[in-house]
Each structure stands twice: as C-alpha cells, then as structure tokens.
Amino acid sequence: MYEISIRTHFSAAHRLIGHQGVCANFHGHNWEIEIFLKGPTLDSIGILVDFKVVKEAVQEVLSGLDHADLNQHPSFAIQNPTSENIARLLFEDLGRRLNTEQSRISKVRASESPNSSATYWEE
Numbered sequence: 001m002y003e004i005s006i007r008t009h010f011s012a013a014h015r016l017i018g019h020q021g022v023c024a025n026f027h028g029h030n031w032e033i034e035i036f037l038k039g040p041t042l043d044s045i046g047i048l049v050d051f052k053v054v055k056e057a058v059q060e061v062l063s064g065l066d067h068a069d070l071n072q073h074p075s076f077a078i079q080n081p082t083s084e085n086i087a088r089l090l091f092e093d094l095g096r097r098l099n100t101e102q103s104r105i106s107k108v109r110a111s112e113s114p115n116s117s118a119t120y121w122e123e
Contacts, residue, residue, distance in 0.1 A: 002048045003038040003106060006055055010062045014070040014081040026069075031086065032111040033062070035094060039103030049103050057097045061090060083110040087120035 013028040035058060039048050065073065070081035075089050087110040095105045107121035 001038055001040055002042060003036055004048050004051070004054075005034055005036045006051060006058065007032065007034045008055070008058055008062065009033060010066040012065055012068050012070050012081075014076075016080045016082060017071075018080070029112040031083070032114075032117075033058070033090065034109040034111075035090070036106045036108070037098065037103050038106040041102060043102070049098070054098065057094055058090075061093045061097070083112045083116070083118035084120065086110045087118050091120045091122075 009030060009032050011028065011030045013026060015026045016023040018024070035054065037049050037054065042048055065086075070076055070086075073081065075081075076085065079085055087108045090110070091105055091108040094108070098105060107119055109117050109119040111117035
C-alpha cells in the first residue's frame with residue numbers, strides 16, 4: 001500500500017455555539033490542513049496520484065472556506081465549524097473529487113494551532 005500527503009492552509013473565523021468557554025466568541029484561526037491518499041498500485045511512471053492534481057482539487061475546495069466566516073458556510077448551517085467537522089467536510093468533498101479505483105482519500109487532518117488538530121477517516 002502507498003500513501004501520499006499534501007499540506008496546505010487557510011485562514012477563517014468562527015464561533016462555537018454552545019461552547020462553555022472563550023471559543024463561543026467570534027475568533028479566527030490559520031488552519032493547517034493535511035490530506036492523505038492511499039492506494040495499492042502506482043501508475044506506469046511510479047506515481048500514486050499526481051501532487052498537482054491533488055493540490056488543484058484542494059484549492060478548489062478551500063476557496064470557499066478561506067477568509068470566510070465559517071458559521072455562514074452552508075455546510076455548517078446545523079453544526080459547529082469545529083476542526084473535527086472541517087476535517088470531515090474536506091474528506092467528503094475531496095473524496096468526491098479525487099477517489100478513483102486506484103486511490104482514495106484515506107484521512108484529513110485539520111490543525112487549528114500547532115498543538116491542536118483533529119483527524120477524520122472512515123474504517
């Protein structure tokens with residue numbers, strides 16, 4: 001099995017409705033995102049998935065989140081834009097764009113600070 005990953009980032013603001021601390025206040029983060037893809041075989045030149053293809057798909061998805069109020073994003077109309085929910089949103093959206101018979105999104109990590117991250121994957 002092979003696995004590749006790319007890292008990127010976006011900046012956005014949010015507030016966590018129902019949170020019993022300072023995260024209930026409107027605030028921002030510079031999220032670091034890492035996307036992992038895995039698959040059992042490489043193509044004829046030894047590549048699982050072209051990094052350029054992955055980066056382009058990620059940029060398309062993040063363009064709707066970057067410098068936004070995440071609470072106003074349609075994906076967060078009925079749930080808080082937590083790091084956990086951001087990781088799941090990216091996993092699902094990128095899966096629709098990138099999953100093939102040869103490779104699939106295996107997990108997505110969303111870090112809201114250097115010491116705090118959430119990872120989403122499916123068993």
